[in-house]
Amino acid sequence: MSTLMPSSAILRLLSSCLPVLLVACGGGGSGDVGPGEPPPLPLPIDPGNGSVPSLSRATLMTGLSGPWDIAFTSDGSMLSTEKCRGLSVRFADGTVARLFTNGGSALAAADLNCEGQSGALGVALDPAFATNRRVYLFMGSTLTTPRSNLVIRLVLAADLRSASQRSNIVTGIPFKHVATPNGGAGVHSGGRIRFGPDGFLYVATGDNHNGPLPQSPTLLGGKVLRVTTDGAAAPGNNAPAGFDRRIYTYGHRNVQGLSFRPGTGQPFVGEHGPNHTDEVTALQNGANAGWDPQNRPGLNCLDSYCGYSGTATTMPMTDLVRFPQAMRPSWTNNGISQGIGPVEFLRGGQWGAWNGRLAVGMMGGTRLDIHELDTAGQSVGTTPSGLPGTRFRGLTQGPDGNLYVATDAGEIWRVTPTTR
Numbered sequence: 001m002s003t004l005m006p007s008s009a010i011l012r013l014l015s016s017c018l019p020v021l022l023v024a025c026g027g028g029g030s031g032d033v034g035p036g037e038p039p040p041l042p043l044p045i046d047p048g049n050g051s052v053p054s055l056s057r058a059t060l061m062t063g064l065s066g067p068w069d070i071a072f073t074s075d076g077s078m079l080s081t082e083k084c085r086g087l088s089v090r091f092a093d094g095t096v097a098r099l100f101t102n103g104g105s106a107l108a109a110a111d112l113n114c115e116g117q118s119g120a121l122g123v124a125l126d127p128a129f130a131t132n133r134r135v136y137l138f139m140g141s142t143l144t145t146p147r148s149n150l151v152i153r154l155v156l157a158a159d160l161r162s163a164s165q166r167s168n169i170v171t172g173i174p175f176k177h178v179a180t181p182n183g184g185a186g187v188h189s190g191g192r193i194r195f196g197p198d199g200f201l202y203v204a205t206g207d208n209h210n211g212p213l214p215q216s217p218t219l220l221g222g223k224v225l226r227v228t229t230d231g232a233a234a235p236g237n238n239a240p241a242g243f244d245r246r247i248y249t250y251g252h253r254n255v256q257g258l259s260f261r262p263g264t265g266q267p268f269v270g271e272h273g274p275n276h277t278d279e280v281t282a283l284q285n286g287a288n289a290g291w292d293p294q295n296r297p298g299l300n301c302l303d304s305y306c307g308y309s310g311t312a313t314t315m316p317m318t319d320l321v322r323f324p325q326a327m328r329p330s331w332t333n334n335g336i337s338q339g340i341g342p343v344e345f346l347r348g349g350q351w352g353a354w355n356g357r358l359a360v361g362m363m364g365g366t367r368l369d370i371h372e373l374d375t376a377g378q379s380v381g382t383t384p385s386g387l388p389g390t391r392f393r394g395l396t397q398g399p400d401g402n403l404y405v406a407t408d409a410g411e412i413w414r415v416t417p418t419t420r
């Protein structure tokens with residue numbers, strides 16, 4: 001089924017050429033997150049009026065410590081993670097309560113391990129949150145030796161001001177616990193988690209600068225997992241025989257972007273390249289993403305990790321020589337790496353010509369791009385959003401239809417589209 005709105009050549013031309021009017025509103029607001037139910041997935045495509053949206057931007061929070069991810073409750077309360085602090089909630093009146101942090105919350109995050117790129121990362125609400133109050137968090141943890149990454153489940157109080165009933169539902173997600181010649185500890189942990197329209201939790205992990213991880217059938221690094229709300233393998237996961245049944249796709253480098261395409265529900269991921277080639281990939285159940293940084297002749301591989309030792313030809317992000325059946329990326333910036341981070345599909349007629357398109361945040365590239373995809377999921381055009389340059393770390397569309405942005409500068413923005 002086609003997932004794109006009707007799109008003419010004229011619309012494509014307009015979306016590529018017209019400047020985006022950008023109004024920075026600034027300041028924290030009170031009562032500025034509107035109520036409403038979270039949009040179900042997949043959403044029907046409302047074509048809106050088809051014009052390129054103008055964007056206005058409000059800064060909702062400042063002075064945060066590494067804000068990483070955002071999720072909303074049905075009343076518009078905004079949960080967010082800070083890498084070194086944990087999980088908090090901002091209410092519609094602008095006040096904040098700490099839910100699971102290393103200071104100031106009733107439930108202490110005593111084992112939160114903020115190190116390198118790891119810490120309190122992805123957050124997702126249970127599809128049945130309205131009745132079970134469950135929230136899920138990806139975190140670096142000192143519970144195990146060596147240290148590891150976990151997915152935990154918490155239950156929030158009715159007033160959303162405290163959490164309890166912690167369960168560690170996915171344990172043993174690899175964590176780089178020692179520095180190596182390739183970089184410090186805590187890198188390449190992945191960390192984005194999202195519920196798919198199928199009701200299962202998708203968990204993105206990273207390669208830890210560990211050569212065998214992405215192609216390992218049993219270790220959970222360099223993967224996208226698909227699990228139940230108890231952390232068990234989701235039924236229907238189709239990785240090859242001998243693989244951990246929680247694995248949905250494998251052969252990834254460091255997935256930090258994850259979103260589901262409206263209409264089809266197909267998961268799309270964004271993952272960092274090394275010294276070349278960031279990728280966006282439409283996932284296929286059980287498939288290989290083609291990253292294999294294991295030691296090999298012909299490359300000078302520090303610590304037996306070849307991830308930085310080659311080129312787009314000798315160490316490709318998608319190695320079609322070794323893995324001819326690997327998933328072809330939807331988009332690459334072949335030749336350079338600009339630190340791709342979060343991805344989020346834009347949904348609703350308020351986005352005009354961008355309805356159904358994929359917002360892609362770049363960290364090193366300090367920009368937000370809007371990708372138009374064809375029915376096969378290939379990127380056929382990229383439009384700059386016009387938002388100010390920053391390291392885009394988290395993207396979540398709120399129940400009010402606006403896009404919420406977490407930046408490495410310690411801010412959370414609300415971006416509101418307007419079409420004429």
Ligand SMILES: [Ca+2]
Nearest residue numbers: 289290317318
């Ligand atoms: Ca790949």
